[in-house]
Amino acid sequence: MLTTLFSLPTTQALDVDSEGRLLVLYDGTGTRQINEIAPDGSWRALTDSADHCAFAQFVPDSRLVIVDHNSGGSELSQLSVLDLDEPGLPTLRPLVQDPAYVNSLVAAKPGRVLYLTNRRNNVDFDLIVHDLATGAETVLYDGGGWVMRVNSSPDDRWVVLSLASAVANSIQLLLVETATQAVTTITAADADNDQNAVSWLPDSSGFLVSTNADRERMALRRYDLDTATWSDVLVDTERDVAGWVAPDAEHLLVGTLEDGSVTLALHRLKDGAKLAPLELPAGGCAAVTMMMFNPIWSADGSFAAFTYQSPVNPPTAYRFVTATRELVALRPADAPDVPELPEPQSMRVPSFDGEQVPVFVYRPTGADLGSAVIHIHGGPELAAMRVWSPIIASLTAEGHTVVVPNVRGSSGYGKRWYKLDDRELRLDSVRDLAAIHAWLPTIGVDRQRAALFGGSYGGYMVLAGLAFQPELWAAGVDVVGIASLTTFLENTSPYRRATREREYGYLATDREFLAAASPLTRVDDIRAPLFVIHGANDPRVPLSEAEQISTALAKRGVPCQLLVYPDEGHGLVKLVNRLDAYPQAFSFLREHLATTR
Structure with missing residues (x-):
């Protein structure tokens, strides 16, 4: 079952021409490769790299495709171009290559590419226009900060920049005029707004x-230039909403996020009236947060094209x-069938201060061992969503x-909730x-056979649970997790570093807390x-985090196994590595959760 689940192919929509x-x-x-699907439904593979591709777009008025890819999970994105008029598998030709930087x-x-790069100082991201005919480059923005997203106006006169702002979980919006590079501040750098x-x-x-400016939930708002x-x-005072405008100036696709699920509906643009829901399977996500x-x-x-997924799709x-x-x-045409899998049950767990922690509970499909694995999402400001997870399905x-919580600090449950950490x-x-551990008997689980499992910030939570609540947990699986906030x-x-300090604390002023x-x-x-x-090759959480926790435990005689993959970065994306690592992790959990301590 494990090999089947991890081997099921996935498809993500990137662009249309x-x-x-x-x-x-x-x-x-x-590995993730670029494919083209023709209007008649036929497929054509466009890349066949040893590494995975991250993104791609058609160049309008041509048969060129720009591909964003990196090597070994380093996240140091490089740009190449494909000519789709080439027969067979087109050649991936370098376009913007500077392997030391993103x-x-x-x-x-048409005739040009917009891209972001941190090559000026390795910290700030500049917005560059690259001319495809001459290779000449123009700087549109070099005002500093981590530019997380860029949205260009249809007439190419403007771009909106979304920058990580000075406040945790907040985004600043800037408007740049492309002809003059003049920058207008739309939202303040210190505003407590996500956008x-x-x-x-x-x-x-x-x-x-x-945006959640001046409100608890993400609302859909219009800015007039x-x-x-x-x-x-x-x-919607109870849910987060977002919208994507159709080029026909008549329609709007609206996404609504509620308790880890995102539905889509077609609306009329002029007055926002709902025309029809998209009849997708219930309990999944047509956008992720x-x-x-x-x-x-x-x-x-x-x-419109989009990607849908759920715990069973x-x-x-x-x-x-x-x-x-x-x-x-x-x-x-040859995509395999998906085995029947359980849908999660949404529940709430009372915590130490009266707060209610949202959780999704996945019941065993194999013989019930009476054990529990608490699967914790990364971020920390992200969320556990109702999405496809071969890890959870295999567990x-x-x-x-499997209990999947959205502990305080998670998004999707209002501004107040994600600021509580x-x-x-x-x-x-x-x-x-600890509150979830105390609650486990209410769902028929032996608390003495409970383990923690998480990646990235979820890995930090695994290690923190084992360190601060050593009497509670029988085992832990840490994937690319943080052992020390300081290091x-x-x-x-x-x-x-420039953005993560706003969430965790600053090295210059908060070292005592970071250590604690x-x-x-x-x-x-x-x-x-x-x-x-x-x-x-992890650029987010360096390998040294895993090495120092495993070394420290080995010195104390605490069982700790470390698997390092030389061709991976922040997580495992290659199937061959996933099929090597996760069976070992599941065997580890089987051993340590088999009996009551």
């Missing part, structure tokens, strides 16, 4: 954005036809009950784990066995 062709990421070969694709335009899913109006008079004013488009896998409209607005590209409301799943097949409140999220901030990529909240500081208290997985 004027003739209805679709670019997708497809991992049926074991060079990430923003947008392909995402910027979508321009077809006439370039303004844009829509999902002429008047520099905001107005509400759609507001409104920041990833977002819908893409065709140039004429006749159809691997990520799959869909085409939605506006006029007929037809939905078509775009899968290769339930092993016989474990900021800085000095960091360990309150770890206390949520993590010292050694992470410089551009990441670090699992490595309490390593002598850890007694549960630990299994660690890390990529040697």
